[in-house]
Amino acid sequence: MWRVMILYGLALAAGALLLEWLDYKHMVRAWSTELYIGIVAILFIALGMWVGNRLTPQPRGPAFERNDAAIRSLGISERECEVLDLLASGAANKVIARRLGISPNTVKTHVARLFEKLEAANRTEAIHKARTLDILP
Template sequence: MWRLVVLYGLALAALAFLLEWLDYTRSIQHWSFEFYVTCVAVIFVLLGIWIGNRLTARPREGFARNEAAIASLGISAREVEVLEMLSAGHANKVIARHLDISPNTVKTHVARLYEKLEVASRTQAISRARELDILP
C-alpha cells in the first residue's frame, strides 16, 4: 500500500513540476501559444488514458459457472445462452437469428429469466446473474 502512495506522490510531484515548467509567462516568451496548448492537451490525453485504464473492468480469471445456482433457480441451458447474449447487448431479433429460434421464443425466455432471477429489466437480470456467478 505504501508503494502505491509513494507512486501517486511522485506522479503528482512530476505533474506539478511540469506545470510549473510550462508556466504561462515563461513559456509564452520562448514558445508559441499553440505549443503550450498542445502540451496541456497531451497531459490531459495521457491522464484520460490512465484513468480509463484504471476504471475499465477486467474479466475475472478462472471463472467457474455456478451450476448449483442455475439448478436451484431452474434456469435451462437455452436460457443461459439467451442470458449470455443479453449480457453481450444483443437485441431479441439478433438473439433469435443466432440461436435459430423465433423472436417470440426469445421474449418468452427473457420473461422466464426475469421471473427466475426476480428482476424487472435486462440490466438487473445481467447484474443478478453476475452476482450469482452465472455470467462472467
C-alpha cells in the same frame, strides 16, 4: 466514500504544505536550486507512478467459472443460459433469435422466464443479478 475523500484531502494538504515549505527554503537560500528541482521532480515521478498504477487495468483473477449450483437452484435451463449470455452482450431479441435459430416469440418467452427466475424487472437488472450470482462473467 468519506474515508477515501478524507485521505485524498489529507494527501493534498500534505503535498501543498511540502511545496510551501520548499518554496520557503528556496527563498531563504537554505539549499541549492538543483536540490529543489530534484525534490519536486521526485514528487512528480512518485505521483505519476501512483496515478498510472490506479488508472491501468489490473489483470483479472483466475478464469471465470460459472456457478452451476445457482443455475440449478434457480431452475435456469441451458437454452435460457444461452439467451442470458446474448442478453449480456447487448443483443436484441431478433438477433438472439437468428443466432440461436429460434423464433423471436420464443426469445421473449425465455427472457420473461429469466426475469421471473432472477426476480428482475428489466434486462439490466437481470444481467446484474446474474453477474452477482456468477452465472455471467
